[in-house]
Amino acid sequence: MNIIIIGAGAIGSQLTKRLSFEKHSITIIEKDPHVAAYAAEYLDAIVIEGSASSFKVLKQANIENTQVIAALSNVDEVNIFACQIAKKLGVEITIARIRNPEFLSDDYVLNKKEMGVDFLIQPEKVAAQAIIRLIKQSNATDIIEFDDGKIELVGIRIEKNAPVVHLPLRDLSVKFGDFRMNVVAIKRGQFTIIPKGSDLILAGDQIFIISEPNHLDNALEMFGKKDVDIENLMIIGGGMIARFLCSELGGDYKIKIIESNAMKAQKFSEDFPDPLIIKGDGSDMDLLNFEGLTDMDGFIAITGDDETNIITSLVAKHLKVPRTITLTRKNEYLPLTPTIGLDATVSKQQITVNAIQKFIRRRNIAFFAELPGVDAEIIEFIAQKGSKITSKPLSSIKFPDHAIVGAILKNDKDLVIPKGNTQIEVNDKVIVFSLPQAIKNVEKLFR
Secondary structure (H helix, E strand, C coil): CEEEEECCCHHHHHHHHHHHHCCCEEEEEECCHHHHHHHHHHCCCEEEECCCCCHHHHHHCCHHHCCEEEECCCCHHHHHHHHHHHHHCCCCEEEEECCCHHHHCCCCCCCHHHHCCCEEECHHHHHHHHHHHHHHCCCCCEEEEECCCCEEEEEEECCCCCCCCCCEHHHHHHHHCCCCEEEEEEEECCEEECCCCCCECCCCCEEEEEECHHHHHHHHHHCCCCCCCCCEEEEECCCHHHHHHHHHHCCCCEEEEEECCHHHHHHHHHHCCCCEEEECCCCCHHHHHHCCHHHCCEEEECCCCHHHHHHHHHHHHHCCCCEEEEEECCHHHCCCCCCCCCCEEEEHHHHHHHHHHHHHCCCCEEEEEECCCCCCEEEEEECCCCCHHHCCCHHHCCCCCCEEEEEEEECCCEEECCCCCCCCCCCCEEEEEECHHHHHHHHHHHC
């Protein structure tokens, strides 16, 4: 497909890398000359320097022969205008990044169709939603929900005293009896392993399991994990993500927010009377201690500076705060975060790109995601009539190495943990965990 991406910032660059890997033809429109020059040198795309609010620039990007436009600049109005023009010219899929919540409200004067946008996404909101899931499942490093929460994929870190250490995966049912969950990946150091029954679980591993939510607590207990009761939260950074968090969590938690910008702190306190707003530097350890860091159940670092977020989270962890959640923007930090002892990491860019890529590929799949620092993709396929995957039981299908069927959802309600004799049927939703080198062979089975 021909795809135009507006904005070569962190989200636009990451989306370009993903879509280029899938052999799409990408054209980037970027207003900032320095960012445009960087994109032209390091990204596999045609780069046009200019504003997407210019019809002349859009025509230069060949918008009339484009199937997808993803408007991801920092200016909402530019993104919406570009989508309006694109839809007028027959572009099939239009996607716009939005910061202003007003555009997403039900009572806004224009709906999505009138704005010419098929998919509106607000990165700060999706990041906040991910953080909320991690607060509510406090022993997880990652949480992804499938099919409106009917199935969950959860990442956990294995401690040295866990009852499963040095146990082969095939022996889990022997030790713990029958259970409705599946281990679909192991992150060990810098490597991601798609496991077999003979693989051992080791202390320090980050493992990923798929389960029904009502079986999840029992499954996690097998791996030595129990939820921590969280009541008191400290949040470093009073930006958009913090606002979404307070809107959703304000009545259930005691929240203390530290924000360095005096005007932003003042406005925050006017809009949200319940949280305690402290004007101060979130990297000031004396301030954090004075404000009761050691008494907190949870610490959330979501400033605009990755280094501040990582260092303060490590300090909170050192001071025995039970739960830390860290926002990172730089992709190069993501593989390192598990190895340095961070509890849970959220990447606004990666979550946003996951959602956009899922929307672009929505005809063939029900869900698509990648996890921070994990070299694998999670795809929920819809089994098609005539596809190889529906022709015989799984044990008789040559499923690619480096990929695993994690779970099957039948009739949109019945979870099946697959075994060798499991038969996938037309319209089943099939969750696959795969390393990049196996994706194309997996997709062939579902066509």
